Amino acid sequence: MSTQAPIATDVVDALLAESEHARQRGRHAEGAALADAVIADPHATPWQIAQAHAASARHRQRLGDLQVSIDHAQRGLALAAQAPQDTQATFRSGLHTVLAMAYDSAGLHQQSLKHVIDALALAREARDPVAECWALSRAALMSEALGHARARRYGDEALALARGLGEEEVEFAVLNNLASTGLELSDDAARTAAFGGAEAVLREACAYAEQALALALRQGNAHRQAVARSNLAEALLRLGRLDEARTAMRAASEQAWQEGYRGLAMANEVDLCKLDAAQGDADGARCRLLELLDQTDPDDDLSLAAQVRKALHGLCKSQGLFEQALEHHEQLLVLELRRAEERAGLQAQVLIHRLELDEARHLAQRSMLEADAQRERAAELDRLANTDVLTGLPNRRHADAFLASLLQQAVTSGQPMAAALLDIDRFKRINDRFGHPVGDRVLAEVGGLLHGAVRSGDFAARFGGEEFLIVLVGPPEQRAVEVCERIRETIRSHDWPAIQAELCCTVSIGLAPYRGELSAAEWLALADQALYAAKRDGRDRVVRAGCV
Numbered sequence: 001m002s003t004q005a006p007i008a009t010d011v012v013d014a015l016l017a018e019s020e021h022a023r024q025r026g027r028h029a030e031g032a033a034l035a036d037a038v039i040a041d042p043h044a045t046p047w048q049i050a051q052a053h054a055a056s057a058r059h060r061q062r063l064g065d066l067q068v069s070i071d072h073a074q075r076g077l078a079l080a081a082q083a084p085q086d087t088q089a090t091f092r093s094g095l096h097t098v099l100a101m102a103y104d105s106a107g108l109h110q111q112s113l114k115h116v117i118d119a120l121a122l123a124r125e126a127r128d129p130v131a132e133c134w135a136l137s138r139a140a141l142m143s144e145a146l147g148h149a150r151a152r153r154y155g156d157e158a159l160a161l162a163r164g165l166g167e168e169e170v171e172f173a174v175l176n177n178l179a180s181t182g183l184e185l186s187d188d189a190a191r192t193a194a195f196g197g198a199e200a201v202l203r204e205a206c207a208y209a210e211q212a213l214a215l216a217l218r219q220g221n222a223h224r225q226a227v228a229r230s231n232l233a234e235a236l237l238r239l240g241r242l243d244e245a246r247t248a249m250r251a252a253s254e255q256a257w258q259e260g261y262r263g264l265a266m267a268n269e270v271d272l273c274k275l276d277a278a279q280g281d282a283d284g285a286r287c288r289l290l291e292l293l294d295q296t297d298p299d300d301d302l303s304l305a306a307q308v309r310k311a312l313h314g315l316c317k318s319q320g321l322f323e324q325a326l327e328h329h330e331q332l333l334v335l336e337l338r339r340a341e342e343r344a345g346l347q348a349q350v351l352i353h354r355l356e357l358d359e360a361r362h363l364a365q366r367s368m369l370e371a372d373a374q375r376e377r378a379a380e381l382d383r384l385a386n387t388d389v390l391t392g393l394p395n396r397r398h399a400d401a402f403l404a405s406l407l408q409q410a411v412t413s414g415q416p417m418a419a420a421l422l423d424i425d426r427f428k429r430i431n432d433r434f435g436h437p438v439g440d441r442v443l444a445e446v447g448g449l450l451h452g453a454v455r456s457g458d459f460a461a462r463f464g465g466e467e468f469l470i471v472l473v474g475p476p477e478q479r480a481v482e483v484c485e486r487i488r489e490t491i492r493s494h495d496w497p498a499i500q501a502e503l504c505c506t507v508s509i510g511l512a513p514y515r516g517e518l519s520a521a522e523w524l525a526l527a528d529q530a531l532y533a534a535k536r537d538g539r540d541r542v543v544r545a546g547c548v
Contacts (some may be wrong), residue, residue, distance in 0.1 A: 012044045019055045023062075025170070026223025026259070032059035050079035054091070057098045062223065067350060069102045084423070085246060089126035093119045093135060100138045107343045113142060130170065133161045133520070137174045141181060148185050155181065168215055172224055175212035179205045179231040186238060199239070206235035226256045226264055233268070236277060246275055266304050277315055286315050290401050298335060302342065306335040326435075335438050369468070372473075388462040390440055391447025399461035399469050403520040406459075406471065410514065418480035418512040420470040421527040423538040425506045427466035438500045445499065446491060453487045469524075477513045477544075484509045484542045492540060508534035512545040 015038050022031030037043050038052035052075035060069035070477040073095045083091045094117035103112035116139045123131035140155030155178045162171040182205025186198045208230035209447030216224035236245035249272050256265035269292055277285040289312050298305040309332040316325035387399035394402070403419075410417060424430075424446060431439040443466065450460040450468060470487070472480045488507055496503040510531025514523055526545040534543040 001107055002264070009045065009048070011042065011478060012041055012048045013281070015041075016048065016051055016055065017061070019052070023058060024219070024221065025354055026062075026221040026225075027145065028062040028223065029260070030437070032056050032063065035059060038325055046079055046082040047084075050076050050082050050091070053079065054095055054098070054367075056321055057095065057102075062100045066102045066106045073098045073102070089122045090128045090131045093122035093126065093128070093131040096122065096293055097131075097134045097138045097180050100135075101141070104138075104141055107339075112138075116142060121214055129161060129165055130167055133158050133165065133170045134173070135163065135172060137177055140174065140177045147183070151181060152178075153431070158344075158392070160454060168219060168271045172212055172215045172221075172228075175208045175215065176224070176231065179208040179212060179228075179235065182208065183231065183234055183238070201240050202235055206232065206239060209235055222255060222259045223261065226252055226259065226261055230253065230264060230268055231270075233271060237271065241497070242275060243457040249275065250341070258287075263301055263304055266296065266301070268306060270304075270307055273315075273356050276309060277318075282319055284375035286319070289315065292390065298338070302335060302339050306332060306339065309335060327440075330435050330437060344479055353492060388447070391444055391462050393447045393451065394459070394461040396461070396464055399459075399463060400520070403407065403460055403462075403471070403523075406450060407518075407520055408524075416476050416480075418472045418475070418511055419461065419514065419523055419527045420472070420484050420509050420511045420542075422468040422470060422509045423531055424466040425508055425535075430503070430505070433505060434500050438503065442496075442503075445494065446505070447494075449494060450487065453490060479486075480513065481542060481544055484511050486544055508539045509542045510534055510545065511542060 004511060015034050019031045019034035019038070022028070022034060028075045035052045035056035039049055039056070044052065052538065053072045057069045057072035057076060060066075060072060076095050077092060078087055081096070082093045096115040097338040100112045100115035100119060103109070107534075116135060119135035119138065120132065123129075123135050136154045136158035138152050140158055142151055155174060158174045159171065159178070162168075166510060182201050186201045186205065209228055213225065213228035213232055216228050229248050233245050233248035233252055236242075236248055249268050253265050253268035253272065256262075256268060267350075270289070273285040273289045273292070276282075276288070289308055293305075293308050293312065296305045296308055309328050313325050313328040313332060316322070316328060386401075406417070418446055424442065427439065428440070430442055443462075444525055446468065447460075448463060450470065454460045454470060454472075457473050459473070461469045465468040467532065470484070472483055488509055492506050496505050508531060510529065510532055510533065512526035518526075529544045530545040534541050537543065
């Protein structure tokens with residue numbers, strides 16, 4: 001027994017060392033597998049498992065598995081107390097830099113900024129200049145959250161510090177980040193003036209990319225070489241140095257395919273198509289982009305699918321193929337919506353995971369935290385189950401329950417009530433002419449107008465499709481008619497062309513005052529008959545049941 005534990009520990013340490021060596025060579029899939037093997041090894045100590053989680057987080061972030069990267073980094077932080085006392089702050093700082101990068105890649109800039117601040121504070125607490133350099137390099141990427149000028153200042157500080165330390169790995173990261181932020185800045189005409197104009201920014205980005213590539217070649221890191229070549233190619237393309245851009249793109253694409261970096265290779269192929277179009281082969285570029293579209297699964301790489309669609313939209317539009325351009329634009333909007341939903345889902349998953357980790361660190365408060373989390377989840381599930389996502393109004397399920405409760409009260413209260421069914425006129429024609437995204441905007445706008453038009457004691461819901469339900473509680477019959485007329489006119493006079501040129505929208509409303517002992521189904525049937533009459537009589541009108 002006395003000899004087995006040290007041997008097992010040595011084996012685990014060797015696996016960790018191999019994982020780190022794989023990271024330095026850009027072999028991230030291999031390195032992640034080695035780190036995961038340590039996590040699963042029964043002989044691994046808590047400190048070794050913490051290091052393995054940190055290693056896996058770095059590899060997964062480079063592979064684009066952001067949620068998995070975040071999960072490993074959070075688990076590494078939860079085990080940070082297992083690190084030797086003199087390395088804890090540096091270890092935690094490194095994990096915060098990984099989290100900052102992962103959140104920034106996911107578009108969650110507020111969370112990324114928090115981890116950058118934590119990483120920088122811990123690095124300075126540990127008086128570790130290398131860790132501080134990494135934190136500054138991550139801050140340099142955060143142009144959207146910090147602003148270009150401040151992010152640039154952090155990049156300059158990180159570069160000077162890295163060169164002073166002779167740390168080529170972090171120097172590459174800083175140079176690559178400066179190239180990336182320069183390319184991003186060049187798209188912002190309002191801000192490039194402060195840096196000498198767009199061309200000056202692009203020349204500088206090109207120089208940073210060339211320096212980063214030279215470092216990556218010297219280090220023998222294939223992943224860094226492919227990334228640096230991609231940045232260099234994009235800078236050359238934007239500068240109009242098309243032949244040089246093509247050479248860099250081909251080299252980047254060949255290397256990415258050879259090393260198995262499929263996402264990076266496909267992105268380079270898209271850039272090559274743009275270059276072909278710029279040099280006069282628009283038809284060939286479009287055909288190749290369509291081939292890339294067939295090879296791209298949005299479920300596997302949503303960002304790449306959006307990139308291909310965007311390129312096709314721009315190319316078809318420039319060729320006068322407006323029907324095809326519109327189709328690609330509509331699909332791009334769908335992909336962008338999915339990407340926004342994924343970011344929101346990622347944020348929700350991260351928050352839930354953070355609660356779970358807090359729960360593990362505070363076992364004494366476990367019962368209270370579990371009860372709170374269950375109440376929050378139940379409330380959110382109830383809200384989702386009863387709310388129409390598109391309009392924000394209650395849905396049919398909620399409306400049915402509300403009517404049942406309301407009729408129970410009606411017997412004793414004796415208050416006047418009226419139900420109005422509202423239907424958007426010729427909604428199918430709106431979808432057919434302007435597309436479903438515009439149709440969805442119309443539904444959302446009508447929902448917002450109804451929400452603002454009814455009083456707090458009234459009720460409005462999306463009843464299904466383009467149909468809405470309004471229940472007015474309290475006003476006499478004639479007043480209910482006036483309220484519906486006001487709602488109809490409000491929708492009719494709304495600024496619809498602000499959403500889409502030539503768009504107009506009207507509604508028909510069927511109103512049924514509540515009488516006697518009607519059931520909810522009977523009451524709504526009267527409103528539906530009145531709505532049918534409003535449609536039959538020319539639309540854009542209010543018809544009251546009993547006056548049909």
